[in-house]
Amino acid sequence: MEARLSASRDRIRAAALAVVAERGYAGCSITAVAQRAGVATGSVYRHFPAKADLVAEVFRAASQREVDAFARAAALERSAAEGVAAVIETFAGRALRAPRMAYALLAEPADPAVDAERLVFRRAYAAVLAELIRRGIAAGELPDQDVEVGAAALVGAIGEALVGPLAVGAAGSDNIRDDLITNLISFAQRSIGAVSDDA
Amino acid sequence: MEARLSASRDRIRAAALAVVAERGYAGCSITAVAQRAGVATGSVYRHFPAKADLVAEVFRAASQREVDAFARAAALERSAAEGVAAVIETFAGRALRAPRMAYALLAEPADPAVDAERLVFRRAYAAVLAELIRRGIAAGELPDQDVEVGAAALVGAIGEALVGPLAVGAAGSDNIRDDLITNLISFAQRSIGAVSDDA
DNA sequence: GGAAGAAGTGAACTACGGTTCAATCCTTGT
DNA sequence: ACAAGGATTGAACCGTAGTTCACTTCTTCC
Incomplete structure (x- = not known):
């Protein structure tokens, strides 16, 4: 389902924002973002080609x-x-x-x-x-x-x-x-x- | 000789300064500094306990x-x-x-x-x-x-x-x-x- | 219900750069 | 001249973090 994918993307984005707001870019590793979003690190790359793009x-x-x-x-x-x-x-x-x-x-x-x-x-x-x-x-x-x-x-x-x-x-x-x-x-x-x- | 050691230290410091002035901190790797100073990377650590101290x-x-x-x-x-x-x-x-x-x-x-x-x-x-x-x-x-x-x-x-x-x-x-x-x-x-x- | 394919997984890979250290060279004192 | 000690070397080590990929799981359509 398309909605699921879009939802995942949003969750990752929201998680990254939350991590940055809390710990800054310094603490904004892909692992941290993925954990926060409740997905695996690899999944982040299904939605964003690279960390730089997400960030x-x-x-x-x-x-x-x-x-x-x-x-x-x-x-x-x-x-x-x-x-x-x-x-x-x-x-x-x-x-x-x-x-x-x-x-x-x-x-x-x-x-x-x-x-x-x-x-x-x-x-x-x-x-x-x-x-x-x-x-x-x-x-x-x-x-x-x-x-x-x-x-x-x-x-x-x-x-x-x-x-x-x-x-x-x-x-x-x-x-x-x-x-x-x-x-x-x-x-x-x-x-x-x-x-x-x-x- | 003491002078030699002190001269080395100065050369490394000057090299680091030159590298920073030219390429910024981004380009200021220990390797680059050592090369510029004409010494081996390891020698940098004889004069500075860590990169952070040098920099x-x-x-x-x-x-x-x-x-x-x-x-x-x-x-x-x-x-x-x-x-x-x-x-x-x-x-x-x-x-x-x-x-x-x-x-x-x-x-x-x-x-x-x-x-x-x-x-x-x-x-x-x-x-x-x-x-x-x-x-x-x-x-x-x-x-x-x-x-x-x-x-x-x-x-x-x-x-x-x-x-x-x-x-x-x-x-x-x-x-x-x-x-x-x-x-x-x-x-x-x-x-x-x-x-x-x-x- | 089963096959096809996409989404998700996470361990492994890779690149990078700071740091270490055993081997070597050089200087110094006798 | 020779031994001793420190300076020098640079290849190897390590930790970190981004990225990949073979595999699993789930959804969807016939």
Whole structure:
């Protein structure tokens, strides 16, 4: 039956995602995935030609979800400053609640295939931010600036702040986490030239 | 003779550095290093207990050099805005001229030992920036802000802008590189609240 | 109900690279 | 010059993890 095969494939994919979320790529051996999915190691290869394909697919799905949430947050808001705040809140909320996953998606050593995929998604994040900044400049809210550099730098800034030394521990305490997010938003708003004197 | 032994050790270290600079950690097998150094693979183990130690030592030396240059640039300047510009120019000049090395130092997947070392040096960069920002706030040049978050975010921003899609190709052309650096400096100065209207 | 073929199994294969070690060479001290 | 000790060698070892494949089991259709 076709359904059975498709179901198996889905189970394997879900298992791989769960393993990555729990133990990262480091712990994502075919054996571990197969065990989690309740199938034999060989069966994985009936559905995926190679580990890189499985892992790239899992990565793509997970990243796409993040980028979608990110883009959705950007679309709703009016001003660039609000938009930046919204995307950071969205992104940070998700990342700090699932730190292992965030690390895996953003920074963890992995296959070249995954690294390539990661580049694509970093660009996707940057594109969303670039659009936000561009709109802000057009609306006269923001000073003229290099949109591409600003967007890329912001991606790096957000990533570093949320998957670095600061973030460990921040995930544990609501207060610290909220402060981190607030401060990061201030940083981001200043960086694009949206003056906000609220502290 | 003691000199011979010490010379061997140095040759191996230099060879490892050269290999990393050329092919990154990925290409830095013991065999490759030994070949480059003109010794047998086994000899490497007379000088270093394990690959992780060799690689960590090489990494530490290379990183320390960068951090020193970074700190030196920060120390000279007067205002925070000038200081940030100076460190970015320093850092970017070096990184864009040796992109493979920069990637290896900043982002390339490697041993856990190296990852740990990397964290230390990211913190070192952040500490230099934090001090810069702190001085700026004390001098009344910069608005009050969370220094730690700002420093960490800046480290991420600089890294991403210089070891990302933007940087490939930028290394080739002097014009593009200079533009990238100029724009990144503007971004950084805005981000810490040092208003600069020069564009 | 039985044959055909796909899905599933898991032990074995393979590739890779770090590590070891017995044999060898070289330097040093007498 | 010769013995002793350490440095050097590089082939062999080992562990790991992705991949394969001969075999079993199940579904499906005649």
